[in-house]
Amino acid sequence: MRVVKAMLLMTAALFGGSLFVNAALAADQAAPQAQPQQAMGPAAPATKQKECPGNPDALGVSRVVEIDTTGGPGFGFQHYKNYDFLQPKEVVLTFDDGPLPGRTTAILAALEAQCTKATFFSVGKVAGGYPEILRDVAKAGHTIGAHTVNHKDLSKMKFDEAKDEIERSFSIVHRAVGGPTAPFFRFPFLRDSPELLKYLADRNIAVFSTDIDSFDFKGPAAPALVKHVMSLLEKRGKGIILMHDIQPHTAAAMPDLLKELKAKGYKIVQLTAKAPVQTLPEFDALIENDIKGMPTALSDRPMTSVIKTISGE
Numbered sequence: 001m002r003v004v005k006a007m008l009l010m011t012a013a014l015f016g017g018s019l020f021v022n023a024a025l026a027a028d029q030a031a032p033q034a035q036p037q038q039a040m041g042p043a044a045p046a047t048k049q050k051e052c053p054g055n056p057d058a059l060g061v062s063r064v065v066e067i068d069t070t071g072g073p074g075f076g077f078q079h080y081k082n083y084d085f086l087q088p089k090e091v092v093l094t095f096d097d098g099p100l101p102g103r104t105t106a107i108l109a110a111l112e113a114q115c116t117k118a119t120f121f122s123v124g125k126v127a128g129g130y131p132e133i134l135r136d137v138a139k140a141g142h143t144i145g146a147h148t149v150n151h152k153d154l155s156k157m158k159f160d161e162a163k164d165e166i167e168r169s170f171s172i173v174h175r176a177v178g179g180p181t182a183p184f185f186r187f188p189f190l191r192d193s194p195e196l197l198k199y200l201a202d203r204n205i206a207v208f209s210t211d212i213d214s215f216d217f218k219g220p221a222a223p224a225l226v227k228h229v230m231s232l233l234e235k236r237g238k239g240i241i242l243m244h245d246i247q248p249h250t251a252a253a254m255p256d257l258l259k260e261l262k263a264k265g266y267k268i269v270q271l272t273a274k275a276p277v278q279t280l281p282e283f284d285a286l287i288e289n290d291i292k293g294m295p296t297a298l299s300d301r302p303m304t305s306v307i308k309t310i311s312g313e
């Protein structure tokens with residue numbers, strides 16, 4: 001077993017904070033163990049995994065990075081250029097706007113078949129409608145952040161309304177997962193504002209833009225989407241890829257895209273958070289009506305194992 005640990009210490013100030021990216025794990029094909037209901041990434045550094053079941057040539061996860069979100073660091077060179085943490089050929093997979101049945105679930109299956117991991121930026125009103133799918137995302141060991149409740153352009157909203165969108169989305173996503181989630185946020189349409197960036201910095205929430213925008217929402221057929229992403233990646237050489245797990249063609253493209261990434265020698269980096277997001281109690285109290293189909297207690301044991309008739313009919 002070979003585990004290479006490298007500590008990247010990046011002290012460039014952002015909003016007065018500093019960032020440590022602990023880039024543990026350079027073991028080829030290392031992948032973290034799934035952590036049930038743990039959606040901030042694996043709790044412990046991954047060790048070199050055994051084989052990927054049924055797929056000896058799997059893409060896997062080559063490196064897991066832990067992000068200290070203190071001071072609200074920003075990532076993705078389209079907007080935030082302080083932290084160039086990816087090595088050549090390294091790729092981060094991100095999916096926005098889900099979860100949705102048939103789409104997110106298909107993407108989960110494609111990721112599972114390659115034993116690889118991604119980050120999901122979930123929209124609160126969707127997460128509240130399909131909490132069970134978000135729990136599956138968490139159980140599969142992916143990282144989950146938030147992407148507002150209603151997917152509006154926050155840069156055009158009043159500060160208090162935008163803050164409400166941010167905070168309630170973290171509360172809903174956290175409640176839907178039923179466990180720790182990451183203090184990772186992506187602005188809808190990638191539209192931030194200085195005031196909101198300051199707010200997120202004060203809340204120790206990291207902000208994600210992108211390096212490679214797939215524009216998958218424009219509806220290219222799966223083969224064209226794969227070609228488009230691969231050509232962007234070839235030009236840039238590495239990067240955080242932005243996709244949408246609600247798009248049918250994105251789900252359809254995923255098996256081929258992952259195969260193509262492997263074939264062209266790209267390596268997947270999983271983003272994880274050093275500490276879970278701390279939701280605010282006043283917003284946690286506001287979101288109970290937004291959640292559908294959630295158990296009131298956080299147990300998902302089948303009913304027959306929890307309660308049974310021991311006398312009578």
Ligand SMILES: [Zn+2]
Pocket residue numbers: 096097147151188189
């Ligand atoms: Zn979005």
